[in-house]
Amino acid sequence: DGGITQSPKYLFRKEGQNVTLSCEQNLNHDAMYWYRQDPGQGLRLIYYSQIVNDFQKGDIAEGYSVSREKKESFPLTVTSAQKNPTAFYLCASSSQHSNQPQHFGDGTRLSIL
Amino acid sequence: QKEVEQNSGPLSVPEGAIASLNCTYSDRGSQSFFWYRQYSGKSPELIMFIYSNGDKEDGRFTAQLNKASQYVSLLIRDSQPSDSATYLCAVKERGTSYGKLTFGQGTILTVHP
Numbered sequence: 001d002g003g004i005t006q007s008p009k010y011l012f013r014k015e016g017q018n019v020t021l022s023c024e025q026n027l028n029h030d031a032m033y034w035y036r037q038d039p040g041q042g043l044r045l046i047y048y049s050q051i052v053n054d055f056q057k058g059d060i061a062e063g064y065s066v067s068r069e070k071k072e073s074f075p076l077t078v079t080s081a082q083k084n085p086t087a088f089y090l091c092a093s094s095s096q097h098s099n100q101p102q103h104f105g106d107g108t109r110l111s112i113l
Numbered sequence: 114q115k116e117v118e119q120n121s122g123p124l125s126v127p128e129g130a131i132a133s134l135n136c137t138y139s140d141r142g143s144q145s146f147f148w149y150r151q152y153s154g155k156s157p158e159l160i161m162f163i164y165s166n167g168d169k170e171d172g173r174f175t176a177q178l179n180k181a182s183q184y185v186s187l188l189i190r191d192s193q194p195s196d197s198a199t200y201l202c203a204v205k206e207r208g209t210s211y212g213k214l215t216f217g218q219g220t221i222l223t224v225h226p
Contacts, residue, residue, distance in 0.1 A: 031213075040219075041218060042201060042216040042217055042219050043157070043201070043216040044216075045213070099162075104157050105156060
């Protein structure tokens with residue numbers, strides 16, 4: 001089945017530690033996105049990528065980094081510079097056609113130890 | 114800062130009633146509009162999209178778009194308890210690349226038996 005796979009489902013971060021969230025899609029989508037969702041809030045865009053080896057900052061990129069070495073994969077690293085990382089992280093993808101919707105993975109819930 | 118605002122909730126309706134969810138957006142040139150449903154602890158799933166002024170129906174769901182007034186709404190007829198969720202409005206703004214969307218903060222809908 002085509003879809004977006006995020007792993008792990010739950011992740012715990014220690015003080016000063018970097019952690020990486022995985023996102024893989026087999027939908028052949030060009031664009032991929034990372035969002036952060038805090039309780040009772042909407043989605044805030046962290047980073048997005050339209051093509052391999054290229055990505056742009058979203059609204060809240062500070063303390064995060066990404067890479068896009070393969071079309072299928074868009075991992076997100078939450079660095080130690082992100083002082084309040086506890087949130088629900090969602091990865092999404094969409095095709096290159098401008099009116100196409102985004103499709104989401106199941107999310108990763110990150111907490112501080 | 115371009116904004117997408119949803120009617121404040123939570124919204125509570127009895128089973129069988131019509132639930133009306135509203136969304137306004139600030140960018141007059143916005144092109145595409147999406148409604149996502151998000152169950153508690155889960156990722157958003159697309160339920161409707163609309164590009165042109167007027168109504169679009171899909172089963173019990175009707176999306177209504179009025180570009181002159183800059184609002185989009187979602188009507189859910191014959192509401193069921195299984196419709197209880199957070200509904201997210203998302204807008205593709207003019208000049209944004211690929212499927213980059215701006216999300217509202219969501220409206221919590223509760224359908225009580």
